[in-house]
Amino acid sequence: MIVLLIGGPLDQSSAQDISKDEMRSLDEQVQEIKSDVLSIASELSNLEERLLYPSNTQIALFVSIAENETFRLDAVQIRINGELAAHHIYSFKELEALQKGGVQRIYTGNVGTGDHELSVSVIGKLKNGKDFTESDSFMFAKGVEPKILGITLAGPEFGKSGIQVGDW
Amino acid sequence: MCRAPFSLIGLLLFTCLATSPCHSDELQDLYFGEALYYARQGYFFEALERLDTEIKQHDALDEPELDSLYYHIDDAEFSLGDFELRYRMHHRAGRAIKAVFEGAADEIVRNDAAFRLARIHFQKNQMADAMRALGRIDGKIPESIRDDIEFLRANIHLAQDRPSAAIDILKRLQDSDSFGDFAAYNLGIALLQDGQRQAALHQLDMAGQIGTDDPAELAIRDKSNLVLGTILFEAGEYDKAKPFLDRVRLEGPFSNQALLSAGWAGLSTENFERAVVPWSILANREVTDRATQEAMLALPYAYGKLNVHGRAAVYYGRALDSFGVEVNKLNASIDSIREGRFLKALIREEIRQDKDWVVRLRSLPETPETYYLMELLATHDFQTGLQNYLDLADLRKKLLAWQASFHAFDDMVDIRHDHYEPLLPDVDQYFRELDSRMRLRIEQHKLLVRRLNDMLTTPRPEFLATREEQANLALIEHLETQLQGSASPLAATLLRRIRRLKGALTWTLETEYHERLTKFDKHLRGLTEAMAVLHDQYKQYVRARQAATHSYVGYETPIIRLRARVRDSVAKVDLLMARQGHLLEVVAINELVARRERLENYQDKARFALADSYDRATQAQARGAPQQ
Numbered sequence: 118m119i120v121l122l123i124g125g126p127l128d129q130s131s132a133q134d135i136s137k138d139e140m141r142s143l144d145e146q147v148q149e150i151k152s153d154v155l156s157i158a159s160e161l162s163n164l165e166e167r168l169l170y171p172s173n174t175q176i177a178l179f180v181s182i183a184e185n186e187t188f189r190l191d192a193v194q195i196r197i198n199g200e201l202a203a204h205h206i207y208s209f210k211e212l213e214a215l216q217k218g219g220v221q222r223i224y225t226g227n228v229g230t231g232d233h234e235l236s237v238s239v240i241g242k243l244k245n246g247k248d249f250t251e252s253d254s255f256m257f258a259k260g261v262e263p264k265i266l267g268i269t270l271a272g273p274e275f276g277k278s279g280i281q282v283g284d285w
Numbered sequence: 286m287c288r289a290p291f292s293l294i295g296l297l298l299f300t301c302l303a304t305s306p307c308h309s310d311e312l313q314d315l316y317f318g319e320a321l322y323y324a325r326q327g328y329f330f331e332a333l334e335r336l337d338t339e340i341k342q343h344d345a346l347d348e349p350e351l352d353s354l355y356y357h358i359d360d361a362e363f364s365l366g367d368f369e370l371r372y373r374m375h376h377r378a379g380r381a382i383k384a385v386f387e388g389a390a391d392e393i394v395r396n397d398a399a400f401r402l403a404r405i406h407f408q409k410n411q412m413a414d415a416m417r418a419l420g421r422i423d424g425k426i427p428e429s430i431r432d433d434i435e436f437l438r439a440n441i442h443l444a445q446d447r448p449s450a451a452i453d454i455l456k457r458l459q460d461s462d463s464f465g466d467f468a469a470y471n472l473g474i475a476l477l478q479d480g481q482r483q484a485a486l487h488q489l490d491m492a493g494q495i496g497t498d499d500p501a502e503l504a505i506r507d508k509s510n511l512v513l514g515t516i517l518f519e520a521g522e523y524d525k526a527k528p529f530l531d532r533v534r535l536e537g538p539f540s541n542q543a544l545l546s547a548g549w550a551g552l553s554t555e556n557f558e559r560a561v562v563p564w565s566i567l568a569n570r571e572v573t574d575r576a577t578q579e580a581m582l583a584l585p586y587a588y589g590k591l592n593v594h595g596r597a598a599v600y601y602g603r604a605l606d607s608f609g610v611e612v613n614k615l616n617a618s619i620d621s622i623r624e625g626r627f628l629k630a631l632i633r634e635e636i637r638q639d640k641d642w643v644v645r646l647r648s649l650p651e652t653p654e655t656y657y658l659m660e661l662l663a664t665h666d667f668q669t670g671l672q673n674y675l676d677l678a679d680l681r682k683k684l685l686a687w688q689a690s691f692h693a694f695d696d697m698v699d700i701r702h703d704h705y706e707p708l709l710p711d712v713d714q715y716f717r718e719l720d721s722r723m724r725l726r727i728e729q730h731k732l733l734v735r736r737l738n739d740m741l742t743t744p745r746p747e748f749l750a751t752r753e754e755q756a757n758l759a760l761i762e763h764l765e766t767q768l769q770g771s772a773s774p775l776a777a778t779l780l781r782r783i784r785r786l787k788g789a790l791t792w793t794l795e796t797e798y799h800e801r802l803t804k805f806d807k808h809l810r811g812l813t814e815a816m817a818v819l820h821d822q823y824k825q826y827v828r829a830r831q832a833a834t835h836s837y838v839g840y841e842t843p844i845i846r847l848r849a850r851v852r853d854s855v856a857k858v859d860l861l862m863a864r865q866g867h868l869l870e871v872v873a874i875n876e877l878v879a880r881r882e883r884l885e886n887y888q889d890k891a892r893f894a895l896a897d898s899y900d901r902a903t904q905a906q907a908r909g910a911p912q913q
Contacts, residue, residue, distance in 0.1 A: 143673065144669055150680065151330075151372065151373075151680065152376075153857075155330070157684075161847055167835070171836065179315045210325075211322075215322065219325050219326075220318025220319050220321070220322055
């Protein structure tokens, strides 16, 4: 008759110890390379910004969702002087990040000094399941310093635009 | 029979320790908001890159209070620590928070920082440092982290093998909204560690009866019951163990282990029917599960004990077939890992988009190896190694993309150089001419402004004479000088006429003075406006001229340096990926080999038991004994 059905686990402790030590040593090295690559990324971003978006022509657009908004943002389209600048379709994760206070840099580009027109179109769904589309246009003046504009989105209300644009 | 209950008991619940950075209601700094946007999606590299740069820039400012990050600086430093921790950069994590802690004047902020620092030390397994950081909390504590601090303190005590200190704290946390259920379970474990067996059993019994619909709390309840049942089972109190094992939900993550133990409890009391029920359920579950495989062998053993040898033989036969299939699957998995397919599957982007990507790995037909790796994948060390491998793969992808972009940068710089270099000498020459003309006009403008100011205090009508009047006045003065001293009667007549003319001119200048002054002032204002426009255009030109040079000059050195750094990093990442990948493969293969050996061991036992069951069934048949 079978006396002992189930034996204990095979003894792998020494092998596991070795791999644990190796894992730890590798973990330290991975942390170091992460630090290096982060520093490269930072320097590269700086270089890119200088090269691609000089301060006298730089414009950056940021999108955020107003506090306590429950509408679902599906897509945003942005035109500068009639030219398509950005068209973004939101994933669930991105929408959640915006709803939790994150701010998305949707566009970085160049425009000359002077007055420009910014057109923003939003497609979304209200909490009651109704689809909505909203568009609005704004004028802004670009000076010699970088222009940073924040676009704050809210669900549409009667007589009030759900799209607000402001300087930062 | 030897089970392994303490692997379960040892797992304290720390799940609530990882909190996210708090969200400031009024966001003042877009770049901090951008970092949060990435962090909330789990992109901690991007979040760190932005936030680290932003904080460094803020720190370098002469007047940081004028910077928009100033409003969030403590929150930003806390977030930096959180992001570093989540990106598994434990070495760096805590530096920023330490800076807040040491620099904060506000008691609440300092205490919050001390707590976060302690949490980081705890996660880095630096228990003494963690306790020291908690010890520096003094005075007002933010209400939102009051329980977190105490729960952390209790866990540190437990990790330092001081259960009695933890018990007092955990008792106080029993009514906590955030930690009540976790504290209930941990209190049971603390009592057990402290040698208070009865109290521990009572506490785990209570933790095993919490009423909840929350999946995490249901899992705690199951775990409490499983641990309690296992403790009693280990002590040979099989009848007492069974009700607690039966409390574990059949669909929960601990159900397989509970079913297995429940069967063993029945068998140990020679209540074989009670063993058959849980093992029959378990034997039909996922065949790769360790408990299921054990049940497949245990179930016919129980039938044998019930003298149902025919059925026992059938189940041993099924187990043998199944183990054979699984051994083949394991062999295929080992071969597959050796061919490198495991690592390839791990870094498939479409799988990692899914939050349950590790589970989904099982459904990939080309990665059979993952069937048996679920337990291994869940271990901390393997997870760390695996996450490091995935992080390295991400870093590699980024570095290669950057490497490719350097060519574009070079092209861009060359094109700008070729465009501007022939144009700029002529532009500069033309600008110099314009510049000297402009300077002249600026001086003239200044002179006119000065004159206006003088006239406002001392009227000077001659300053406002027209060009013709000025010429006439000059002519009159010239003639007057020439005729002066002449004795001729004609000269005297001429002088009288000249004085009349001069008087007429002076009359005009004096009487029209105010009207002319008003006009002059108006024109000067117009000129001042025109000069301001000119000045702006001048500045704009100077900036555009500088931008033209800056668009292609001064990039060579940074690009060369960055190119070298990226190249070196790619080499390092390749090396680390190879080592990390190899280690993962070795650990995975070891695990699969161990599982295969275990199955082969089961196969041997099943073969022997199958033959034995047939013999017994045949003997029983010969004796004419009825088979159930």
